[in-house]
Amino acid sequence: MQDWLAAQARVRAQRGIIRRTVPRAGAVLDLASNDYLGLATDPRLQAAAVVAVERHGTGARASRVVTGTHAVHEELEGELCALTGRPAALAFSSGYAANLGLLTALGGPGTLMLTDEHIHASLIDAARLSRSPSEVIPHGDLAVLEQRLAARSQPRAVVVIESIYSVFGDAADVSAVARLCAEHDALLVVDEAHGIGVAGHGRGAVYAAGLASAEHVAVTATLSKALGSQGGAVLGSPALREHLVNTARSFIFDTGLAPAAAGAAAQACRTIVHEPERVAAVGRNAALLAAGLDIEQAAGAVQSVPVGSPQLAAELAAKLEDAGVLVGCFRPPSVPDGISRLRLTARADLTPEQLRYATGLINTMLSRTEVPA
Ligand SMILES: Cc1ncc(COP(=O)(O)O)c(C=O)c1O
Numbered sequence: 001m002q003d004w005l006a007a008q009a010r011v012r013a014q015r016g017i018i019r020r021t022v023p024r025a026g027a028v029l030d031l032a033s034n035d036y037l038g039l040a041t042d043p044r045l046q047a048a049a050v051v052a053v054e055r056h057g058t059g060a061r062a063s064r065v066v067t068g069t070h071a072v073h074e075e076l077e078g079e080l081c082a083l084t085g086r087p088a089a090l091a092f093s094s095g096y097a098a099n100l101g102l103l104t105a106l107g108g109p110g111t112l113m114l115t116d117e118h119i120h121a122s123l124i125d126a127a128r129l130s131r132s133p134s135e136v137i138p139h140g141d142l143a144v145l146e147q148r149l150a151a152r153s154q155p156r157a158v159v160v161i162e163s164i165y166s167v168f169g170d171a172a173d174v175s176a177v178a179r180l181c182a183e184h185d186a187l188l189v190v191d192e193a194h195g196i197g198v199a200g201h202g203r204g205a206v207y208a209a210g211l212a213s214a215e216h217v218a219v220t221a222t223l224s225k226a227l228g229s230q231g232g233a234v235l236g237s238p239a240l241r242e243h244l245v246n247t248a249r250s251f252i253f254d255t256g257l258a259p260a261a262a263g264a265a266a267q268a269c270r271t272i273v274h275e276p277e278r279v280a281a282v283g284r285n286a287a288l289l290a291a292g293l294d295i296e297q298a299a300g301a302v303q304s305v306p307v308g309s310p311q312l313a314a315e316l317a318a319k320l321e322d323a324g325v326l327v328g329c330f331r332p333p334s335v336p337d338g339i340s341r342l343r344l345t346a347r348a349d350l351t352p353e354q355l356r357y358a359t360g361l362i363n364t365m366l367s368r369t370e371v372p373a
Contacts, residue, residue, distance in 0.1 A: 016311030017331050029354055031344045032326040036301040037197055037268075037278045038349030039228030044271060045264040049229075052263025060256030065245065068256030076262040077233070079269035084196065084204050085212030086219060086235035090244050091257050091265075095193050095222030096122040098232030100129060101248030102189060102220055103160070107132035112154040114145060114186075116161045118168065118336050123160055123191060132158070139336075142176055149184035157186035163195035163205035167335055169298025171199070175209045181216055188217045194300045197226020202272040202279040223257075226272070226301075229265035231257040278348045285355060286346035292359030293344075304330060304341040305362065307369075313340035316365055325358050 012018045039045055052072045062068035077089040092098040099122040107113060107130025115127050117139040127134050133154065137145050149157055159181050161172045174190060181188040192204045200208030204219065211217050215237050223231035234244060244251055272279065282301045290297035293305055307313045310331035317329045320342075328343035335341065342362070346355075 015332075016309060016314055018314075028321070029325045029350075029358055030347070031350075031358055032328040033345060033347070034225035034301075035228050036226040036282055036345065036347055037202075037228065037272065038347050039226070039268050039271060039278075042228065042268075042271065045228055045267045048263040048267035049260035052259040056259035058260070059258060062256065063252060063254060064256040065252050070256070070259055070262075072259050072262045072266065073256060076257075076266040076269075079266040080221070080233055080235060083202070083269040083273055084192075084219065084221075084235055085207050087213060088238045088241040089233050089235045090241045090248075090251065091223075091262060092232040092234070092248075092251055093254050093257050094230070095191075095220065095224065095232035097250040097254060098220045098222075098234050099123050099126045099191065101244055101250040102218060102234050103127055103132075103158070104130045104250070105244050105248040106130070106156075106158050106187065106189075109133070110154050111156040111158055112148075112152045114148055114157065114159045116140065116172070118165045119160055119162055120166050120191060120193065121334075123162075123189075127160065140170075140172065142173070142180065145177065146180050146184075149180060149186055152184075157181075157184065158189055159186050160189045160191075162191040162193065163199060164192075164298075164300035166194055166302070167304070167330055167341075169194070169300045169302045169304065171205065171299035174205050174211065178209065178211055178214060178217055182214075186216070189220065190217060191220045193220070193222040193225060194302065196221050197268075197272055198279065198282055198300050201276050202226070223261065223265040223268075227265045227268040229268060230261040231265060281348035282346055285348065285350050288352060288355045289344055289346050289359060292355060293362060301346045303344045303346060305344070305366070306339050306341050307366075308340060310340045312369065313342060316342060316362075316369065319365055320361065323361055325361055327358075327362075 056070040060068040080089040103126035111132045113127045113132040113134035114137050164171050178188050195205040199205040206219050218236040221233045223229045289303045313329045317327050320327050330341040330343050
């Protein structure tokens with residue numbers, strides 16, 4: 001095993017895809033995090049986390065279906081419903097666990113799963129674990145999706161998309177996909193990890209499409225991006241929630257979300273409702289980033305600059321870090337087209353001066369670098 005581990009590490013090094021866990025540096029310009037609304041350091045969220053710890057303890061201490069459900073979980077689920085307009089919510093310990101729980105609880109031999117080509121790894125894993133017959137639909141291809149729905153032999157079908165895709169940041173046509181699902185008696189699962197807090201004045205793309213109370217649409221969310229906390233949720237009908245409480249293994253066999261994370265996320269929902277200007281600032285900063293880098297603006301907070309090889313992306317990110325600017329790297333296997341990219345987050349709390357500084361620096365570095373076409 002030790003030889004194999006060493007050989008695997010050598011292969012990763014050759015391919016330029018080594019990932020590291022490094023503590024965050026203090027005084028840097030952060031264009032890498034997913035704290036889209038700048039809420040992770042908001043004093044109101046921090047205070048809500050402290051209150052939750054004082055009331056409920058530092059850990060939930062058990063599964064939600066044993067003794068691990070606390071009042072703060074119900075508060076969070078209520079606030080998520082108020083924010084997104086969805087009738088019911090169930091909090092999980094991460095967005096990954098929410099996706100696993102939902103798709104495995106819906107899947108099986110009688111459920112065809114049709115998944116968009118660009119969905120997140122957590123959804124891919126969830127579809128695999130569900131043991132459903134499944135098929136990958138070319139990215140955003142409504143014609144193929146309709147054809148597969150019409151031709152299905154299984155009694156049930158689940159279509160899986162993201163409202164704003166995590167890598168390219170493009171938006172799905174949620175209305176059109178939901179219409180097809182309704183016509184073909186399929187359930188639509190929309191992962192709003194990058195949509196809630198960003199699209200639809202922060203209420204998400206499903207809300208913006210007028211589908212907040214649609215029974216044939218289920219939403220998954222993470223609490224760890226725009227909501228500045230940690231955890232995940234499924235948002236849907238009361239019947240779906242009840243089904244998940246009883247069958248979703250990543251809910252039942254997992255300790256409940258930590259009270260501090262639940263309290264902070266509940267406060268984040270209230271803040272988003274009352275401060276829509278934060279959400280507008282993400283769009284403004286995304287436009288400034290895209291214009292400054294001369295790239296097409298993506299729909300969400302994440303903008304990306306193609307740079308070609310993973311080695312080059314890592315090298316540029318390291319140089320930028322040395323100059324005090326943190327950016328992310330999209331490298332295989334995270335990029336569906338294999339083209340590595342610098343990943344930049346248009347956080348609401350970045351100033352135009354900071355964005356000008358960062359884009360200037362990136363442009364200077366790119367101009368000194370031969371980027372493969
Ligand atoms: C589209 C999507 N879904 C789910 C997740 C997982 O969320 P979490 O980090 O809360 O597990 C992510 C996180 O990167 C994501 O981008």
